Amino acid sequence: MASNNGGWQWAASTGCDAQPWFRIFNPVTQSEKFDAQGKFIRRYVPELANCPDKYIHAPWLLPRSEQVRCGVEIGRDYPAPIVDHVLARKKTLAMFKRVAG
Numbered sequence: 001m002a003s004n005n006g007g008w009q010w011a012a013s014t015g016c017d018a019q020p021w022f023r024i025f026n027p028v029t030q031s032e033k034f035d036a037q038g039k040f041i042r043r044y045v046p047e048l049a050n051c052p053d054k055y056i057h058a059p060w061l062l063p064r065s066e067q068v069r070c071g072v073e074i075g076r077d078y079p080a081p082i083v084d085h086v087l088a089r090k091k092t093l094a095m096f097k098r099v100a101g
Helices: 002-010 028-033 039-044 062-068 085-100
Strands: none
Touching: none
């Protein structure tokens, strides 16, 4: 929607922003901050419904024994991560630094 154009630009750090740094959102951190018990995840990702709170935001960290107990196998029932957010953030900041000078 055009009415949310500014919101999307703000979230992507591509629009006008008073912040003097690049904003890079981490989906795990955002999930922990705004849905601590993982209610949204449990509702819309039923494969993780039995996942302990400790791992609900990063289920790929579930030890094998917990995966068996919860009935979810990472890589089979729920995909393994394809992005390492810590590494991606570092690379992105380095790239922005090179471009911004």
